[in-house]
Amino acid sequence: MTRVLLAGGGTGGHLYPGLAVAAAMRRMAPEVQVYFAATTRPIDHQVLADHEWLNVVTQSVAPFSSQPMGAARFVKHLVRSYRHIGRLIREQRIEAVLGLGGFGSSAAMAAARRLGVRRAILNPDAVPGKANQLFGRWSDEVFAQWEVTRGYFRRPVRVVGCPIRPEIKALAARGRRSLYEDGLRAFGLEKGLLTVVVWGGSTGARSINRSVAKVLTEAGGLPENVQIVHMTGQADYPEMREFYRGNVRQRHSVVVYIERPELALAVADVVVGRSGAVALAEIAALGVPSILMPYPYHKDQHQRANALVLAEAGGAILIDDNGQAGQATAEALGAAMRSVLTDDRRREAMSEAMTGIAKLDADEEVARWMLGGNDSAG
Template identity: 35%
Template sequence: MVEVLLAGGGTAGHVNPLLAVADELRGRDPETGITVLGTASGLEARLVPERGYRLTEIPRVPLPRRPSADLFRLPGRLRAAVRAAGDAIDARGVQVVVGFGGYVSTPAYLAARRRGVPVVIHEQNARPGLANRLGARWAHSVAVTFPGTPLRGARLTGLPLRPEIAALVADLAADPRGVRAAAAGVLGLDPDLPTLLVTGASSGALSLNRAVAGAAADLLGAGAQVLHLTGAGKADAVHAVVDDVPGADRYHVLEYLDTMQHGLAVADLAVCRAGAGTVVELAAAGVPSVFVPLPVGNGEQRLNAAPVVAAGGGLLVADADLDPAWLRATVVPLLADRDRLSAMSAAARTVGATDGAARVADLVLDAAGERR
């Protein structure tokens, strides 16, 4: 039996590929020992136990990007987190540590290195974060989602897709009309109407919410329906704008959609951020997209979207340029252009691998084999 520790958390972008790899490993051998390292405040605190995996909590250790009070607290916090990660490795006799970046991964990488436990890294974004840049220096294997990601020894595996998304891709290939109709029934949508999906990822995005809600009259007036995922605590502001617009019964507002495969199945077009998970899942499902990269951070979201945009499967617009007027001029006519949407859908599907979970699991088992 192989004992694996998977480290990653905070956002869906880290947690979803982690769970996809865990499911792949368990699917190959139900006796595989899976421990997930995370924090009490991240999305993993809910999603990991719900999926049936053991969650071991460690202190959250943000790595300051500029001088601040947190910089002086870092050494003590990091020591405590590394100690906790090491205890988890020792308690389970872990043979390989798999990291997906983020606050949790750095302590796991350091604890594994001290014990001579091999590390496998998966980097979701085209531009890697601090944790994975550090861990890649001594990792056994480094897997990446996008070509050209600047990490030493990187292997292109694609993003590990959640099992429900991988199943959707297969189902769409076999019966796209039936899958769309079934998903529309679950969501209370009309399968025959052009459908716009709006999502700012798990946290939502105020700028997307404001812009699309501001264009609600034009979208609904053109005969479209909208599935708008606002993010936690952000639905009321959207309702306040759209509820009195003619046709508001076709504007569906949710804070979050646990069954995102249904949203992808009904969408003719998406307006969204460009986190790695969002880009890859939309492309795999063949959903044409308008990507609005997060305007802060290290610019990785623009790079994430670049392959799909270059292939013709999406458009790119700066956050500062997204407003109701832009949506009226660009998105409203695009939703009515079936031929163009069909071509964009086919182009999106040509980008990226859909067997990322299997490819990363191969690297994990190879590393565990060498450890044994």
């Protein structure tokens, strides 16, 4: 019986690709035992709890810090997790380890290296984070989403795309409009109108929320034949709900969180949002034209690098967000939204560019390697 370990967590961007790989392994080898070394963050439990076939182990993780106290805390937690995961690898005879990025993968990758276990990293972002840059040197394989990532590693990189949720992959195979009617019902929308889906990640994005509000009231508005699905996040939901009720004539659905993104993407003619790697992989797989406002505060600007890949391919428009939701940002966003919504040919071209850059079999390629096959780098 094959036993494998996936390591990482703390964000959906680490968890969902890991789950997609785990599900692919289970389809290929139903007897496989999949262990998942997660973090103690609440999202890990929320995402993994429904997958009873996973063997979830919790590890002690602290973020890296250059400050003495923070660095000491990071090392303390890393050593504790390193010992814990090392015992797991030995006792369960783990045959392959996949690091999902972030510091939640560090202990497992270090332990796998010491114990001589096959190991790989998954790097969905255009710019690799610190953990992937470090452990990429000592991995047997590096899996990346985009060609641009090759330049960050002094070793061969296999560009396979980003593993996406099975329901998104299935919808891409059927055609995203196959769930159009279901999406209309889910959000209370009207058939035949153009639909804008606004989402800023799992917790929302305040500057995007406020920029969209300004577009609708101060920065030119949107055509009358447009309806809106707006995922606000918990913090901004009361304010945005009241804003829409009092100021927006168009049909709209304001929600805290979109539980089934496939339904939102099935009805979307344009997406406005951040540019996390997993979200972009799913949007590209379904060919949805996008207007991207990358999160502006990451030191490495990896979200901007992600957005630039799709913008240069012709599938997205990139608008830099200064975090202030100022008038200039709102005017740029409004102009971009109107330019896409009023031009059918442009939307079609952007959709084709999106599907052209998408890679739909990343889950299977990584799963095959984890199970012991297809070992050559590319």
